[in-house]
Amino acid sequence: MTGNDHLNDALGKLTADMLASYEAEPRTRRIGETFLPSRENIYDILDEIRELVFPGYFGHKLLTNENVGYHVGNLLVRLGADLTEQIMHCICTGHRCPDCAASAPCNDMRVCAADAERMTTEFLQRIPGIRRLLALDAQAAYDGDPAARSIEEIIYCYPGFYAVTVYRIAYELHAIGVPLMPRIMSEHAHAVTGTDIHPGARIGESFFIDHATGVVIGETTKIGGNVKIYQGVTLGAKSFPKDERGRVIKGLQRHPTIEDDVTIYPNATILGGETVIGRGVTVGGNAYVTSSVEAGRLVRQESPRLEVLDKKVKSSDPVKPAS
């Protein structure tokens, strides 16, 4: 390995140009500002929460009735310290966001720290509740997938279950008012599973997502109990109502309501804040639904007629999407 003389000669100018670029475009630099929260540490926090929620599954320790109490107390201390630090960074970063520009930024780390400590404790108190919901979700996955061999397999392997786990955690942090962190968590689950659930969505008990890739669930979606969805399902918005200045009107429900006991098959799309899929409805694969469906119905895309052709099609024929 030898040096790169070419680069060496250009080094001074390259550096100057880069600094000039920082001057020219200040939106994408953070110079003289506080630390952002650490994404790596937030992923570790997710792991710690999972270790707490599913004792004996994650982490490499044999738990017994005798040692589990020490394990839990100790894990709470570690998790509490990690959460406090990262929530504080999230608050500090968040105070600079446009939405709170009206109120003066706090400029006082100790206020942020006090908030972070309170939010951390509040979140930890909610973990037993998260645990109760996830047990129901795991059971729903077991009941809903005939290929599942055990609850353990679901907790340990199913991407859809992982996406729901992270959602239930992010939802509580979002509800407590922690900025940024719920988003970082949900994007992590998105990267791992291909399922994008906004932390603001409301999802009832016994929820199951099978295969997971390509699912999108929007911020104001409401989902009842005992709902099951498959890969590629979008629960999205139509257009956004705007005020006269062209700004999106906030506080409105933009995404659909899915009532109890609904099943939605792969690649179905359901759009709109006024769209209500009634109790017990089944939505067929590929269906594109933009208005409400009453309870108890089965909705499916009218099968488009298939053309079955002889292979002698012309080469200009539009059948072959390819790389």
Added chain:
Amino acid sequence: MTGNDHLNDALGKLTADMLASYEAEPRTRRIGETFLPSRENIYDILDEIRELVFPGYFGHKLLTNENVGYHVGNLLVRLGADLTEQIMHCICTGHRCPDCAASAPCNDMRVCAADAERMTTEFLQRIPGIRRLLALDAQAAYDGDPAARSIEEIIYCYPGFYAVTVYRIAYELHAIGVPLMPRIMSEHAHAVTGTDIHPGARIGESFFIDHATGVVIGETTKIGGNVKIYQGVTLGAKSFPKDERGRVIKGLQRHPTIEDDVTIYPNATILGGETVIGRGVTVGGNAYVTSSVEAGRLVRQESPRLEVLDKKVKSSDPVKPAS
């Protein structure tokens, strides 16, 4: 970094509540039970197998004709030890699953260990066969993608090829009867590539998946030789026939049969255990196929008519799904 007094005061109660939660919901805890297999170690095992199957590609060693024998023998020893240990954990965990509740759990680690040793050796004997198939798959990818520059690029970079590699490994472990591990492997490939191939599917020679994201191939799918599929393709089940007690009847083929020389374009969906796509068929993009197609045909979705509108649509118009 200072302590969190708020949390400190709550620590005793938080711990007690968490322990009570474990009592209340025993399905999602493993206390007083054996270790689960390690997912991280199983990912390492996948890397070791790839190093063995594609010598000189992965791992950081210059192989020569003189040193390759030592390298291989040594890698087999390492892989063999890692596989034996993890298969043993998989067997121990698996014995507790509902499906084998009828037979008494073995309660004897040495039996599991002996099984694990035998299965490990059996699997290692199959690697040359896996290698032969993967060479054909790589060639198929090279022939099938005009953008491919070399076989090396395919082996080193293509996510679809990675998904097939993991499938062929997981398939053999599944065939030998190793529990849980094939699933952990296929979910790993799923997370990395967005392609979800069940280890029980049967896939012939010279198979190629392009772009990979969103592909789902179900457990009882049968795929012939020289088949090519694109992103977003689902080879799935319709509904599952159930017995009078509402339990899925096992042993039936629930997923389609794809014969030799078939090409399936992006986002096509093919469903059902009795659906046979005959030799040489081409399935067009977005097609939704639920019944058999005879050999040599080209099947495509009848193009739905596009509406081309003036932009003065009303703001309530359902065209804009958004976050």
Added chain:
Amino acid sequence: MTGNDHLNDALGKLTADMLASYEAEPRTRRIGETFLPSRENIYDILDEIRELVFPGYFGHKLLTNENVGYHVGNLLVRLGADLTEQIMHCICTGHRCPDCAASAPCNDMRVCAADAERMTTEFLQRIPGIRRLLALDAQAAYDGDPAARSIEEIIYCYPGFYAVTVYRIAYELHAIGVPLMPRIMSEHAHAVTGTDIHPGARIGESFFIDHATGVVIGETTKIGGNVKIYQGVTLGAKSFPKDERGRVIKGLQRHPTIEDDVTIYPNATILGGETVIGRGVTVGGNAYVTSSVEAGRLVRQESPRLEVLDKKVKSSDPVKPAS
């Protein structure tokens, strides 16, 4: 952990069989050849470039006006060395590819090294330009997503923005003529985000991809300024025109042209090198477009009629794709 006698006895034969397999199938082994570029190092290079492009975001250092110059110069040196080394490996590997078989391989590492040094410097000179484009992309994401709270959130969390970042880097490397590395980078972004953008595509200013999973953008796609696309969109080829020997004719545009100010909603598919989506067009969700659309229009899939059925459907009914 004890030894595996079973395996031990078979070790000699297993090794011999594996070596025989290498002999039998030489396409998938690299014995007696140079090192491939390191994917891990190339991922690190991506991280270093991001640290340079978005100062203060990635990496764990507090930047100030006083220290940022040293930081940048130092980072350029490190990045320069890493790039030079990996580009050299890419060139060495690339010279063996079929496409350049006509010209004699260089067989002279120093030539490769000189090329690598020149290409590295050339790339580093382009980073301020990349930075300018990414600032516009970040602003476009902020303007385009009402849920976005700040530019920081976009840079730090949005998978679509990450995919575009990697694309803009890979594009410049591809333009300079670096082999293999752009592909490795784009497949990395593909794995993380589910978005597959070929480094050869041309994409204008202020580009935004929302939700990201399942997007495919082909090699010869041309995209104008201010374009926004959603999850699951494919910009693909129809069939490839071939010469009389059956080889794809190179140099033709196989993928569509998207003009300025176009928005494409989820899961829409647009195919073909002669397909031009005119300025300001909106393409609705799920639309399947294979011919040009003139400027200013709104194109949407004619809503297929939904069947709303009573739940008493027959069990053989093809509505339930499942695992």
Added chain:
Amino acid sequence: MTGNDHLNDALGKLTADMLASYEAEPRTRRIGETFLPSRENIYDILDEIRELVFPGYFGHKLLTNENVGYHVGNLLVRLGADLTEQIMHCICTGHRCPDCAASAPCNDMRVCAADAERMTTEFLQRIPGIRRLLALDAQAAYDGDPAARSIEEIIYCYPGFYAVTVYRIAYELHAIGVPLMPRIMSEHAHAVTGTDIHPGARIGESFFIDHATGVVIGETTKIGGNVKIYQGVTLGAKSFPKDERGRVIKGLQRHPTIEDDVTIYPNATILGGETVIGRGVTVGGNAYVTSSVEAGRLVRQESPRLEVLDKKVKSSDPVKPAS
């Protein structure tokens, strides 16, 4: 980095020669035998014990009255598991040693495991006692070194105190009958501090070693309370009485007895199992003592006369030991 052809050509012969060398000299190979205990793991065990003995000093956690109980319980579980595993390896290795050749080796890992579990618990019960002694040793160091600023500085920095800490741990393990591990621990302290204390030595309360380098304390040494020694002190054996077959007669005290309140200055040497240094004695620097000294005396080397010469010494003069 290129390959080494020279080596490549010789590889087969080099390997064969090495294997022949293993055949020729079996004393220094372990082929087909159990694992040795892990030195790295045993060093980690020392760190864990220190974390337990001096809470809040080592390890990176803020301890409070509320969390310390969970911390301790959890640390005991971790330490207990690590100790059990390594003690088991020590027992397995030890059973092959010449001294127990008379009794048949156990050949039953479960017996070793049961012994290891019992010994581990026994050791953990002794830690409060070790703690009590080390508090007195720390106080003795603080009182004995006018340069010491605080007890914390001693616990955190003093090599002599570290050597004593490891000795007190190794002594208890040795007393319980754990083979090999005490030796590995004492050699670790020896490497770090230059002080070599045999785990079998008996040392009373309030013991202090200053500067530490070069101290040797033999196996059958007996040291009373409130003793202070300096760098380079040897408490050693004279010759070993042997039986008629030339074997050392075991069970005899070969090293000296040091009574309470003795101070021994640097580089003094005290030899012999019958040598008793009485209560309150002070031994001067460089003294070479091979017989007993009665209580209350000050013993010093008679100052050898110094020659003070003019510098015009001949070049052959033996004053200049050098490298």
Added chain:
Amino acid sequence: MTGNDHLNDALGKLTADMLASYEAEPRTRRIGETFLPSRENIYDILDEIRELVFPGYFGHKLLTNENVGYHVGNLLVRLGADLTEQIMHCICTGHRCPDCAASAPCNDMRVCAADAERMTTEFLQRIPGIRRLLALDAQAAYDGDPAARSIEEIIYCYPGFYAVTVYRIAYELHAIGVPLMPRIMSEHAHAVTGTDIHPGARIGESFFIDHATGVVIGETTKIGGNVKIYQGVTLGAKSFPKDERGRVIKGLQRHPTIEDDVTIYPNATILGGETVIGRGVTVGGNAYVTSSVEAGRLVRQESPRLEVLDKKVKSSDPVKPAS
């Protein structure tokens, strides 16, 4: 690996006993107190300073005239941040020490931080001076050891030079008033080299220690320029003058003064604050010197008469110190 039931049963009592032990002996626990400085971080700081002082030697970077400025600026930033943090911890810990109990502890982290920032900058300003001295020390080693092949070998390999390097760094930190850190540094060098130099000692230019093991240089030692010493040399105190309450009287010189151009051969001992070894003196190996020697003399131990005996010595003869 199975659990240890024996330990499991005892766990509650073991924990309670340990907590009782913490109550009983509060001197050796830190519960509810601030963090100690991190020894690992302080060792890293030493490495960073060495990288700064000897550019191109340590760290893995090719330095050129073009890049060295960025490297230095960047390293100063990193070192500055690390030093500030650890010095702050040192100050916080130090304020609790007995010696400053009279003055109220500050209880205000921001005061400590401000002091730490000032001290850090002050230290960094002294590094060029340290560099100048170390260049002279390296030259002295090269001139003084005929076996030395190059200055590089000395800087890179010689333990005596490493001990002097750490001393010169620790001395400046001690002079600036940083508590605890100089001690941690000098004990680190002590562990690595066997040479124990108190940070308070004053040592002139061009100092060389050969072989290093066992050297002790006390707190109030004064050493002139161009002095060379060998392994095992002690420059120590006699007894300490005490006041009527038995406390050591501070501020007095307790260790010897060594003037310019002195050479001290292995294992020589020189004691006492009033002992002055005059300019140009040579002290022979093993000499034990407790009073002053005037300039220009050669001092050596009068050779003790060697007894050369026939081997038929009695077995009780005190010649064989052994383990």
Added chain:
Amino acid sequence: MTGNDHLNDALGKLTADMLASYEAEPRTRRIGETFLPSRENIYDILDEIRELVFPGYFGHKLLTNENVGYHVGNLLVRLGADLTEQIMHCICTGHRCPDCAASAPCNDMRVCAADAERMTTEFLQRIPGIRRLLALDAQAAYDGDPAARSIEEIIYCYPGFYAVTVYRIAYELHAIGVPLMPRIMSEHAHAVTGTDIHPGARIGESFFIDHATGVVIGETTKIGGNVKIYQGVTLGAKSFPKDERGRVIKGLQRHPTIEDDVTIYPNATILGGETVIGRGVTVGGNAYVTSSVEAGRLVRQESPRLEVLDKKVKSSDPVKPAS
């Protein structure tokens, strides 16, 4: 953690001063020069050699008769590559040393590489010979230390044996002509054990060092077979004969000759190139020997008379060397 404004303001000047210091003192900087060999890599090489020499001891692998051949071949490849790289760096660095200034530096990396490859192979061929000697050394330690329980304990734990192991390796590299590396190795052993053996010393079979700390063995020492030495022994030079220009005359033996079957007890010093300790001699503890002793004799320091005083010594009495 907040920034250090104090430092920030000074940063520019600090950097400039540091650069000026590099200009002012060029002896201690390496700017624009090749890489030094890596000490960390050389320590790893030592570990690899030990793994090869003592199979089954170091490294974490269960060796069997079936797998040991693959293990050895593979380890030779790895060790060979590491050695080749580091020896090349050693040669490149060495060519700049003053001693070879007469001959032009090679300036051709390929020449160095070829030398490095040849030297590497030559060294590997010598490992069986090293192994034979170390087996004898281990046996000698076992026979010589009545406290030793097994050969394994010696190989695994004894610092003196480690020092001899490293010496035998460094000796062969030195004999082959590898610059710098033997020194780096011997200083590593020196740091770990306190024993400093020059790689140029010649030491016969069955050599044993007990306790190890403080031993120094000079470059031209010759030691016969079956020699045993204890801690603190120096085998050193008297003064160095110099030529008329004051340069040390090379090629002369400056250190003593120790014949077969000699034992040297702790802290003895033997000096001078003409000093021969004859076959079978025993040298007593603390003896200071500067002339030859004929075979079969026992040499001991005439016991200096001990003064045994009443404790009422004056406080000015020079008996208390202390810190």
